[in-house]
Amino acid sequence: MFESIDPRSPTPLYEQIAARVRVAVAAGDLAAGDALPSVRALARDLRVNPATVVQAYRDLAADGFVEMRHGQGTFVLEVASYLRDEERASRALELVRELLTEAARLGIGAEELARAFQAETGAEIRE
Amino acid sequence: MFESIDPRSPTPLYEQIAARVRVAVAAGDLAAGDALPSVRALARDLRVNPATVVQAYRDLAADGFVEMRHGQGTFVLEVASYLRDEERASRALELVRELLTEAARLGIGAEELARAFQAETGAEIRE
DNA sequence: CACACTGTTTTAGTTCACCCATACAGTGAC
DNA sequence: GTCACTGTATGGGTGAACTAAAACAGTGTG
Numbered sequence: 488m489f490e491s492i493d494p495r496s497p498t499p500l501y502e503q504i505a506a507r508v509r510v511a512v513a514a515g516d517l518a519a520g521d522a523l524p525s526v527r528a529l530a531r532d533l534r535v536n537p538a539t540v541v542q543a544y545r546d547l548a549a550d551g552f553v554e555m556r557h558g559q560g561t562f563v564l565e566v567a568s569y570l571r572d573e574e575r576a577s578r579a580l581e582l583v584r585e586l587l588t589e590a591a592r593l594g595i596g597a598e599e600l601a602r603a604f605q606a607e608t609g610a611e612i613r614e
Numbered sequence: 615m616f617e618s619i620d621p622r623s624p625t626p627l628y629e630q631i632a633a634r635v636r637v638a639v640a641a642g643d644l645a646a647g648d649a650l651p652s653v654r655a656l657a658r659d660l661r662v663n664p665a666t667v668v669q670a671y672r673d674l675a676a677d678g679f680v681e682m683r684h685g686q687g688t689f690v691l692e693v694a695s696y697l698r699d700e701e702r703a704s705r706a707l708e709l710v711r712e713l714l715t716e717a718a719r720l721g722i723g724a725e726e727l728a729r730a731f732q733a734e735t736g737a738e739i740r741e
Numbered sequence: 742c743a744c745a746c747t748g749t750t751t752t753a754g755t756t757c758a759c760c761c762a763t764a765c766a767g768t769g770a771c
Numbered sequence: 772g773t774c775a776c777t778g779t780a781t782g783g784g785t786g787a788a789c790t791a792a793a794a795c796a797g798t799g800t801g
Contacts, residue, residue, distance in 0.1 A: 499759060506718045513721020525777060536761045541778075558768035558777045579722050579730040586713045587734065595706050597735040603706035604731065607714065608724040626789060652747060663791045668748075685747045685798035 492533050500535055504543035509552065512563055513575060523553060523561040619660050627662055631670035639679065639690055650680060650688040677701060 492503050511517045523529070526544065530537040544561050547553045555561045590600055619630050638644045650656075653671065657664040671688050674680045678700065682688045717727055 501759080509718065509721040510723065511721075527777085537778095538762080539760060542759085544778090555778060556768090557766075557779070560777060575720070575722055575726060576730065578720055579717065579726045580734065582713055582717055582722070583727060583730040583734050586709055590706065590709055595702050595709070599702055599706045600710060601731070601735070603703065603710040604728070607707065607710050608728070628789080653749095654747085664748095665792075666790060669789085671748090682748060683798090684749070684796075687747060 492535070500533075500539050501542040501546065504529070504533070504535075504540060505546050508543070508547055512552065517563050519563050519565045521563045523563065525560060619662070621662075627660075627666050628669040628673065631656070631660070631662075631667060632673050635670070635674055636679065644690050646690050646692045648690045650690065652687060677704075 492500060492507075494500065496503065508517070508523065517523070523544065524532070526537045526540045529535075530540045533540070544553065544555060548555050548561075551564060553561050554564055586600065587597065590596070619627060619634075621627065623630065635644070635650065644650070650671065651659070653664045653667045656662075657667045660667070671680060671682055675682050675688075678691060680688050681691050713727065714724065717723070
């Protein structure tokens with residue numbers, strides 16, 4: 488589930504790990520109540536220090552995504568499940584609208600954004 | 615022109631200074647060909663080290679906003695259209711990256727965003 | 742030339758985010 | 772209790788970003 492962690496990426500390891508968990512939850516690979524890999528197990532798999540995984544988990548806990556239970560494990564919370572399917576699509580639309588608004592303020596049009604989006608994600612965009 | 619610099623702000627001093635110049639240019643307070651305050655003069659006014667002002671000016675020069683002439687001063691450039699395009703493209707990329715980061719926090723991937731973008735702008739996107 | 746301005750370069754100190762290592766503490770099965 | 776797991780807490784090493792200081796170099800005037 489957490490194969491591709493890139494130590495040379497400019498984004499910190501703990502953020503990459505947290506992002507993986509968020510994606511897994513959003514994609515339904517992890518449901519509310521499910522246990523995440525233990526700190527040590529995941530650290531071993533990713534060849535990373537346990538404290539780094541802890542930092543990722545702590546961030547997720549601060550956001551209300553998961554709950555850390557001393558001696559038991561880290562578990563996905565209910566709240567995370569509302570971000571699914573239509574809800575996700577709607578949230579995506581909202582984010583895109585914010586992007587377009589902010590861009591318009593700078594005189595940047597949709598075409599320019601499309602190019603940037605394509606450059607960043609590799610997606611092919613046509614007008 | 616550069617009164618309000620806040621040393622306690624989390625945004626670096628040199629970025630604050632550079633931002634002031636951009637605003638001044640955008641607002642027309644500084645026209646093409648105008649000289650910026652000298653490194654030392656501005657540093658004295660802002661009670662900041664000259665090297666800090668240099669870094670701000672260097673950033674602006676790298677963006678094509680100004681030109682630093684050894685022994686003469688720093689001058690606002692004619693904003694050639696291709697430079698504006700470059701600046702716009704760079705800002706667009708920055709905005710898209712923020713979008714992707716924010717989306718990732720919610721477990722929303724690039725694909726979902728591409729769909730939303732297409733729905734909102736009518737642009738055709740292919741993977 | 743000297744002089745007073747301009748930007749340039751180099752070096753260094755401070756701070757902070759990131760990551761790691763290690764010891765500490767709770768939980769549950771046996 | 773003991774054991775094997777779980778998360779917790781503390782301190783340290785590393786490197787990058789930021790700011791500063793000082794010495795170096797170009798320009799134009801008299």
